[in-house]
Amino acid sequence: MTKTIRDESTASAYWGAVNTFCALQDVHVIADAPVGCYNLVGAAVMDYTDAIPYLENFTPTSLTEKEIASSGSSESVISVIEKLGDTEKQMILVSSAESEMIGSDHEKMLQHRYPDIRFFASNSLGSNEWQGRDRALAWLYENFDDTKPAEIEPGAVSIIGPSYGCFNSPSDLAELKRLIIGCGASIKHVYPFESNLHDISGLKNSEVIVVMYKEYGKTLADLLGRPVLQAPFGLGETEQFIKNLGSLTGNQAQAKAFFIEEKHTTLQPLWDLWRGPQSEWFPTIRFGVAADRTYAEGLAKFLGKEMGMQCLFSHDSAETDNNELREELSTTQPQFMFGRIVDKIYLAELDAKTRFIPAGFPGPIVRRALGTPFMGHSGAVYIIQEIVNALYDTLFTFLPITKKSMDDSLPARKILWTKEANALLKTIVAKAPFISQISFGRELKKKAETLATKQGKDTVTPDLLQMLK
Numbered sequence: 001m002t003k004t005i006r007d008e009s010t011a012s013a014y015w016g017a018v019n020t021f022c023a024l025q026d027v028h029v030i031a032d033a034p035v036g037c038y039n040l041v042g043a044a045v046m047d048y049t050d051a052i053p054y055l056e057n058f059t060p061t062s063l064t065e066k067e068i069a070s071s072g073s074s075e076s077v078i079s080v081i082e083k084l085g086d087t088e089k090q091m092i093l094v095s096s097a098e099s100e101m102i103g104s105d106h107e108k109m110l111q112h113r114y115p116d117i118r119f120f121a122s123n124s125l126g127s128n129e130w131q132g133r134d135r136a137l138a139w140l141y142e143n144f145d146d147t148k149p150a151e152i153e154p155g156a157v158s159i160i161g162p163s164y165g166c167f168n169s170p171s172d173l174a175e176l177k178r179l180i181i182g183c184g185a186s187i188k189h190v191y192p193f194e195s196n197l198h199d200i201s202g203l204k205n206s207e208v209i210v211v212m213y214k215e216y217g218k219t220l221a222d223l224l225g226r227p228v229l230q231a232p233f234g235l236g237e238t239e240q241f242i243k244n245l246g247s248l249t250g251n252q253a254q255a256k257a258f259f260i261e262e263k264h265t266t267l268q269p270l271w272d273l274w275r276g277p278q279s280e281w282f283p284t285i286r287f288g289v290a291a292d293r294t295y296a297e298g299l300a301k302f303l304g305k306e307m308g309m310q311c312l313f314s315h316d317s318a319e320t321d322n323n324e325l326r327e328e329l330s331t332t333q334p335q336f337m338f339g340r341i342v343d344k345i346y347l348a349e350l351d352a353k354t355r356f357i358p359a360g361f362p363g364p365i366v367r368r369a370l371g372t373p374f375m376g377h378s379g380a381v382y383i384i385q386e387i388v389n390a391l392y393d394t395l396f397t398f399l400p401i402t403k404k405s406m407d408d409s410l411p412a413r414k415i416l417w418t419k420e421a422n423a424l425l426k427t428i429v430a431k432a433p434f435i436s437q438i439s440f441g442r443e444l445k446k447k448a449e450t451l452a453t454k455q456g457k458d459t460v461t462p463d464l465l466q467m468l469k
Contacts (some may be wrong), residue, residue: 006322007342009362011165013132014096014124016216019164020136021092021120022055023192028089030080030117031060032073032106033096050367052164059084061099073099077106081114090144090197091117097124118143128318130292133163134216137192141223146201150225155249157185158203160221161212161231162193167292167360168367168374169193169212175373176212176231182258183242184251208248214294215318231375233298235267235306238376266377270384278388285309285387288334290317290325290343291360295374299338299359302380303387317360329354333431336387341365353432353440355390415449416459424462444468 014033021029061076077093084091091114093106106119120139122132137160157180162169177187188206189199203209204224211217212231221228227248232241239259246255263271273279287309289299293316304311312334315325326346329337333352337343338359347354358365359374373379417425425448429441447468448460457464 004323006326007345009322009340009342009360010318011129012097012122012124013127013129013135014094014122015165016127016129016132017094017120017122017136018058019129019166020133020192021094021140022058023163024195024197026089026196026198028057028059028084028087028091029055030077030084030091030093031058031096032077032093032099033060034062034098050165050167050169050361050365055164057089073102074106074109077109078113081117093117093119095119095121095124100125129165130215130318134219137217137220138223140192140197140200141203141220144197144200145204146198148201150204152207153188153205154207155185155251156188156206157208157210157245157249158189158191158206159187159210159212159231160191160203160217162190164193165361166213167295167358168372170368171370171373172231172375172379173212174370175376175378176210178378179232179238179242179376180210180245182255182262183245183249184254184258185245185249208245212294213292214297215292231294233294233375234302234380235377237298237301238380262377266381270381273384273388278391281388281391283308283310285336285391286312286332286334287336287338288312288329289314289359290320290337290339291315292317295338295359298374299383302383307384331431336390355394357386357390414458415452418459418461420462421448421460421465424465428465 014031018029018031021027059080061073061080081091093110095105100121100123105121110117110119120136123135124132127135159173159176159180162173173190173193177190180187185208189195189202191199191203203220204226206224206226209221209224209226209228210231211221211228214230218228229241229244229248230237232238242255242259242262246252246258285303287299287303288311289296290313291299296314296316300311300314303309304314312332313325313328317340322342325343329343329346329352330350333347333350333354335354336357337347337354338357340358340360341363344356344363347356358367371382373382425441425445428444429437432440444465448464451464451467452458452460455464
């Protein structure tokens with residue numbers, strides 16, 4: 001039986017390839033895609049996910065039913081190439097799911113007519129966006145590396161990964177650069193973002209390569225033949241990252257001094273929060289994560305293992321079954337949910353008391369400011385700050401604020417509760433986030449007694465509570 005995919009949050013390899021190639025300043029992408037489809041990549045989705053401007057280095061072939069049903073897309077590709085004319089940018093033709101379905105393969109045509117233009121078969125029908133990004137980066141190296149022997153520059157570090165459509169990329173990149181420079185190293189390239197196409201030849205001259213995301217970039221890093229470090233998340237990983245980078249670049253003393261300084265500066269707010277009365281809440285906090293693998297694993301490790309909070313679940317959004325996740329939220333509601341817009345919708349459907357914190361795309365959320373990192377030491381402080389502020393906000397709901405409503409006109413009367421109703425109330429309340437259980441239980445009890453009064457009853461029974469669920 002075919003399995004229905006609910007609220008798919010990972011795009012195809014076509015999207016991943018376009019978001020990777022278009023991040024290069026001297027590349028122009030031609031998308032062999034139908035009318036309208038390219039808008040999702042070229043404008044709408046990016047605008048709604050991270051305020052990325054319209055891509056000026058992107059042109060579609062705008063396939064119609066005629067090309068898809070009979071003639072094929074070669075003529076459309078040729079027409080677009082001729083209209084673009086001579087350009088200093090490297091043109092890359094990328095296939096879409098639709099062009100792949102009709103068997104469009106322009107490799108031979110381009111070699112014959114336009115040998116300077118390259119064709120990238122995105123495998124949009126078989127791969128997701130992270131696999132597409134990973135293949136695109138490796139393909140760029142295989143096609144545009146100068147093949148010269150590496151000439152290692154002492155202390156030079158290159159970062160692989162940042163591109164369009166990655167959650168929180170600008171801020172996490174800024175934190176990663178801060179850590180690298182603090183260790184006494186220098187930034188050679190940030191690829192593909194902040195780079196030109198042929199900068200890929202210079203990556204192998206770096207003393208160390210840092211891969212920013214776990215989802216992709218490792219294939220290219222391995223091809224370069226240089227020591228590779230993974231961008232850190234939380235306290236332990238960041239400490240080890242600083243030590244390893246110092247050792248690999250010969251800057252052990254500066255890296256050690258930088259780490260000591262970090263504990264007295266960047267991390268000081270974290271220690272203050274840990275020693276303060278807020279820390280008593282940390283063991284009671286139950287949280288869940290549904291995000292890209294980098295953030296799902298990073299948040300689970302930092303908040304769960306390092307800060308002692310209770311991780312109910314941590315899902316890689318590229319693999320998770322959203323039907324099962326929705327059911328999981330209905331039975332066990334976390335106090336904090338780090339996720340995507342679909343997770344926020346599930347919580348709203350359940351009228352959950354969970355506090356939602358954006359941690360992945362898709363979602364109408366902008367993450368362009370440099371002061372909202374999740375990675376590194378600054379990320380650890382920012383995340384804990386957000387959680388503590390949300391806890392204070394939750395406590396605000398405990399204030400005895402009197403609200404005038406139509407229910408106030410109902411006559412005051414003593415409402416009894418059956419033993420079974422009380423037991424059910426405790427079961428329902430136990431599923432709510434710990435810190436909000438008191439207010440949630442009080443609110444649910446009031447609703448049940450109000451309903452009983454409206455129905456002319458003097459006792460709350462389990463069936464009345466079931467009506468409120």
